[in-house]
Amino acid sequence: MKDKIKEFIAETTFTDVNSFNDDTMIFDEGIFDSMGLLGLINFLESEFGIVTDDTELQEENFGSVERIADFVGRKMSLAS
Amino acid sequence: MKEKFSRDIIKLKDIDKTINDICSKLKQDVHQVLKRRGGVIGVSGGIDSSVTLALATKAFGSENLLGVMLPEKDSSPDSKEFAQKLTSKFGVKVIEENISGALDGFKCYQRRDEAVKRVIPEFNPLTDKMKIVIPEELIRKNLPPVFHVTVIFADGSQKSERLPMNEYLQIVAASNFKQRSRMSMLYYHAEALHYAVIGTPNKHEVEQGFFVKYGDGGADVMPIGNLFKTQVYEIARYLGVPQEIIDRTPTTDTYSAEQTQEEFFYQMPFEDMDLLWYGWENGYTASEVAPAMNLSEEAVIKIFKNFERKKKTTDYLRRPPIHDYPC
Structure with missing residues (x-):
């Protein structure tokens, strides 16, 4: 899952996939902006069937690849 | 040595000197660098364009300035009244150029409303109003803002939905026709008079990117581009900008429903x-x-x-x- 998320981020931001790690703070580092976040929400929905509520839009859930993967994992296990 | 940080730290220490320095640079830039004989200013009735006009009057004299009101369908009617009060106070000639026709030609409203309707199908642009906001609960979450569209229906009820990327981009792109049409009109008058376009963005707008590229960001000089908003207010009071303008809550005056700059951008x-x-x-x-x-x-x-x-x-x-x- 992490690889898929990393690939998505790299592709949509024209960034080398090796230039950031799982724990890189993607928004703090300026890799992702508002548009990136909106695109990511769409991507998580289409790729993993995850619907993100506004209240879940927090750094704890979206700050890094690791956090996004954890968030998706939690949502998926809740759904099942 | 760095001054100790306090709530007074950005208060203008010598307001006369700040004003004189801005005015003499403005004069130098327009006359000596740009070789233009005066200035055109888009006047919205807001605090930034009012202070810009007040400073430019001091720099060039009212006879070398033209104020242009650029309303369109969604503009607040107050804007015109305030802009007229301002230009009459400073003795600057003002004209009105309604840009609604140009915006219709660009299909500005149609393109924007189509995107809104994809998110809130009940939206009727003829009777309802809309705006874009950052919901309160999303502020200070240390993530970039995610925008919502809010529709205020004719009966006063409201509906708000998060904007998907394509709809958000379409609404912003369509709305930006407004600022870009205003810029075109200002340059028409500036060129016809051999004047410069005097832009009105303040420091936050310039540095945080709260302007439209080649829209309100399209100007020859930006004399308040280095002033914080509270400093703009200080100068407004000092130069005698009408009190109603000073007391007015800054809005974007862009969408049909009133939207403060704080709820749209600054948070x-x-x-x-x-x-x-x-x-x-x-x-x-x-x-x-x-x-x-x-x-x-x-x-x-x-x-x-x-x-x-x-x-x-x-x-x-x-x-x-x-x-x-x-x-």
């Missing part, structure tokens, strides 16, 4: 933002800034990070065309 009151931005820009630490702001150090760090991100992600807007290509 905090100007008084706080000015100080926090100053602290961040001048290398004050969170521990130096937090006590004066009545905030925790952690909150200040988050806000500083947010400023840094905003500046980085809006670089595109401030960048001129890249032309250093190989030949």
